[in-house]
Amino acid sequence: xxxxxxxxxxxxxxxxxxxxxxxxxxxxxRAGGMGVLGVSRHSAAELAVDLAWIKTECRGRPFxxxxxxxxxxxxPAVDDTALPAEQVRFVRELVGRFEVxxxxxxxxxxxxxxxxxxxxxxxELAEVSLAADISLLVSALGSPPASxxxxxxxxxxxxxxxxxxxxxxxxxxxxxxxILIAQGHEAGGHVGKISSMVLVPQVVDxxxxxxxLAAGGIADGRQMAAAMALGAQGVWLGSVWLTxxxxxxxxxxxxxxxxxTSADTVVSRSYxxxxxxxxxxxxxxxxxxxxxxxxxxxPLQGQLVRDAMTSAVEHGIDDVLGTPVGQVVGMMNRQExxxxxxxxIMAEFVDAGERVAGLLSA
Amino acid sequence: xxxxxxxxxxxxxxxxxxxxxxxxxxxxxRAGGMGVLGVSRHSAAELAVDLAWIKTECRGRPFxxxxxxxxxxxxPAVDDTALPAEQVRFVRELVGRFEVxxxxxxxxxxxxxxxxxxxxxxxELAEVSLAADISLLVSALGSPPASxxxxxxxxxxxxxxxxxxxxxxxxxxxxxxxILIAQGHEAGGHVGKISSMVLVPQVVDxxxxxxxLAAGGIADGRQMAAAMALGAQGVWLGSVWLTxxxxxxxxxxxxxxxxxTSADTVVSRSYxxxxxxxxxxxxxxxxxxxxxxxxxxxPLQGQLVRDAMTSAVEHGIDDVLGTPVGQVVGMMNRQExxxxxxxxIMAEFVDAGERVAGLLSA
Numbered sequence: 241x242x243x244x245x246x247x248x249x250x251x252x253x254x255x256x257x258x259x260x261x262x263x264x265x266x267x268x269x270r271a272g273g274m275g276v277l278g279v280s281r282h283s284a285a286e287l288a289v290d291l292a293w294i295k296t297e298c299r300g301r302p303f304x305x306x307x308x309x310x311x312x313x314x315x316p317a318v319d320d321t322a323l324p325a326e327q328v329r330f331v332r333e334l335v336g337r338f339e340v341x342x343x344x345x346x347x348x349x350x351x352x353x354x355x356x357x358x359x360x361x362x363x364e365l366a367e368v369s370l371a372a373d374i375s376l377l378v379s380a381l382g383s384p385p386a387s388x389x390x391x392x393x394x395x396x397x398x399x400x401x402x403x404x405x406x407x408x409x410x411x412x413x414x415x416x417x418x419i420l421i422a423q424g425h426e427a428g429g430h431v432g433k434i435s436s437m438v439l440v441p442q443v444v445d446x447x448x449x450x451x452x453l454a455a456g457g458i459a460d461g462r463q464m465a466a467a468m469a470l471g472a473q474g475v476w477l478g479s480v481w482l483t484x485x486x487x488x489x490x491x492x493x494x495x496x497x498x499x500x501t502s503a504d505t506v507v508s509r510s511y512x513x514x515x516x517x518x519x520x521x522x523x524x525x526x527x528x529x530x531x532x533x534x535x536x537x538x539p540l541q542g543q544l545v546r547d548a549m550t551s552a553v554e555h556g557i558d559d560v561l562g563t564p565v566g567q568v569v570g571m572m573n574r575q576e577x578x579x580x581x582x583x584x585i586m587a588e589f590v591d592a593g594e595r596v597a598g599l600l601s602a
Numbered sequence: 603x604x605x606x607x608x609x610x611x612x613x614x615x616x617x618x619x620x621x622x623x624x625x626x627x628x629x630x631x632r633a634g635g636m637g638v639l640g641v642s643r644h645s646a647a648e649l650a651v652d653l654a655w656i657k658t659e660c661r662g663r664p665f666x667x668x669x670x671x672x673x674x675x676x677x678p679a680v681d682d683t684a685l686p687a688e689q690v691r692f693v694r695e696l697v698g699r700f701e702v703x704x705x706x707x708x709x710x711x712x713x714x715x716x717x718x719x720x721x722x723x724x725x726e727l728a729e730v731s732l733a734a735d736i737s738l739l740v741s742a743l744g745s746p747p748a749s750x751x752x753x754x755x756x757x758x759x760x761x762x763x764x765x766x767x768x769x770x771x772x773x774x775x776x777x778x779x780x781i782l783i784a785q786g787h788e789a790g791g792h793v794g795k796i797s798s799m800v801l802v803p804q805v806v807d808x809x810x811x812x813x814x815l816a817a818g819g820i821a822d823g824r825q826m827a828a829a830m831a832l833g834a835q836g837v838w839l840g841s842v843w844l845t846x847x848x849x850x851x852x853x854x855x856x857x858x859x860x861x862x863t864s865a866d867t868v869v870s871r872s873y874x875x876x877x878x879x880x881x882x883x884x885x886x887x888x889x890x891x892x893x894x895x896x897x898x899x900x901p902l903q904g905q906l907v908r909d910a911m912t913s914a915v916e917h918g919i920d921d922v923l924g925t926p927v928g929q930v931v932g933m934m935n936r937q938e939x940x941x942x943x944x945x946x947i948m949a950e951f952v953d954a955g956e957r958v959a960g961l962l963s964a
Binding site: 241243405406407424425426433434435436437438439441442456457458460462463465466467468469470471501502503566567568570571590592593594595596597599600 | 603605767768769786787788795796797798799800801803804818819820822824825827828829830831832833863864865928929930932933952954955956957958959961962
């Protein structure tokens with residue numbers, strides 16, 4: 241499409257795929273969109289391997305990386321024995337209730353990123369990314385330090401940032417971001433409170449002509465057309481890829497996502513300590529129920545539930561196994577390939593756009 | 603516009619105004635949209651007077667009425683002395699903290715509708731409405747009894763219903779509604795959890811060709827174009843009228859709405875006992891804060907806070923005086939007339955539609 245963000249990044253469609261799964265990233269870039277790898281638990285060496293693989297698989301098409309630049313406000317992880325007694329007791333009770341055995345794999349540094357939530361670690365990962373021919377470096381939290389921003393600019397890499405409020409968008413404009421990704425309350429994972437319908441046009445108004453991508457609530461072409469009507473130049477999708485054959489999500493979880501409705505998500509601090517929209521599970525419901533203790537601040541909550549989550553993956557414990565996912569989960573009702581999703585959404589976008597155009601002359 | 607819902611109702615623009623204020627209702631109908639009077643505290647006699655006034659002011663243009671048909675699940679109001687002690691104590695504490703004197707007006711039957719939340723009362727109000735030449739009868743809760751539905755049909759009045767989930771929409775289709783109003787989480791007043799971007803297309807999918815109006819998150823023409831892209835035939839706006847010169851809202855409250863951002867609303871049960879999106883005030887924050895008791899079920903919560911709310915209106919107590927309002931409050935930054943809003947939104951809608959149409963050929 242002849243739109244700034246496509247021309248600038250050299251992509252066919254203004255459709256961005258956020259995924260922790262390298263297969264999804266490469267598949268969407270190959271299909272004409274842009275895959276963006278969510279980096280959370282990678283070591284520098286692992287990230288270099290994955291990005292080299294993606295580069296090969298993309299066959300010259302551009303791709304990106306999404307990471308965080310935690311502020312100094314994130315407290316350091318503590319020794320497990322220093323976690324507060326009330327919350328430790330509650331997790332022990334849940335582990336008993338849901339019959340979660342101890343995990344076989346106890347390499348906490350690999351299993352949980354709490355110990356890596358430092359600017360130093362993410363600066364290293366950003367440097368690995370910039371060495372791997374990425375075209376877009378997105379910050380899901382905070383802004384890149386000057387050294388990273390400068391290195392990115394010198395090699396023509398665009399900088400993007402997720403924002404959840406107009407105020408947040410103003411800050412990221414001041415920080416020099418090239419692209420703003422306005423993420424609404426209906427999105428999966430960490431979210432603010434303002435819904436996409438209200439957030440996107442206000443972010444466009446403060447973006448001063450910079451491209452804005454709409455994130456949250458987009459799984460079909462009607463929603464893409466709506467996002468463009470709101471003033472976005474493109475769309476950023478995360479949830480829809482979870483149920484594709486390319487995704488590495490557990491098959492039991494994929495089945496539950498395909499069956500879930502839009503009422504089956506909940507915003508909870510139980511995942512990371514920050515409000516995140518998750519698939520509802522008995523585990524999450526327990527944290528949101530009466531009598532549950534408050535979740536610990538980031539990164540302690542993730543550290544607190546690390547062993548239970550690891551074991552749930554190892555043993556496929558349905559009541560505990562969950563995932564961040566947006567309200568669009570209610571529209572994810574059959575398995576499609578990544579390329580199938582890209583092509584379907586673009587076709588539906590044209591249909592919806594023509595329908596709106598038809599109203600103007602009617 | 604040549605669109606079913608306009609042709610069927612005989613209106614120029616598919617833009618509906620929900621308001622408790624008869625001046626707003628008439629002004630929007632006269633401007634080519636359709637005003638719909640929210641009926642809550644009216645007696646039958648008061649409603650007859652207001653609807654006769656609206657009919658005259660509309661000069662032949664159609665208008666509608668919005669009310670509720672409470673199920674038997676709503677418990678009856680109780681004697682004030684039978685309200686639970688913990689909540690009564692909390693209100694007494696807040697009344698002290700915010701220096702709220704006793705209200706001068708203590709006619710509870712007029713001040714608060716708890717005592718009228720019965721099907722019998724609303725059947726009578728529906729009959730008064732049908733006798734007053736309305737074109738649309740909307741239910742914000744429940745469906746009209748068969749006698750009301752039949753009377754409406756026999757005189758060509760269309761039946762509409764607000765829905766907050768796809769499941770809810772299915773029920774209202776089964777109940778024979780002609781028009782579904784899909785109200786997203788970002789809306790003001792009583793809301794569900796699903797945002798407009800995700801809700802509207804799913805309601806369209808279950809509506810089987812019936813017109814769907816999008817409600818929640820709409821204050822400009824980009825948002826109207828987005829709603830139409832999602833498959834809606836029109837839009838239903840409530841918040842934007844609160845700050846018009848036609849509105850009867852307290853001037854101090856209007857000033858605060860004009861200054862509020864989209865982050866300044868909160869979903870709280872403190873207003874009525876059901877989750878409702880409200881302007882944030884110190885009063886609402888107190889109810890949502892740590893240590894606050896749970897709000898009472900409808901209609902007891904409204905009864906509990908009745909005197910404080912009445913006094914806040916009488917004395918203009920800013921910390922207590924509030925209103926239901928949607929997240930679009932952040933886009934309501936200057937005072938406009940009702941007709942000015944209708945004309946602006948329709949012009950912006952055309953601009954946004956042409957922008958989307960331009961993308962298709964680019």
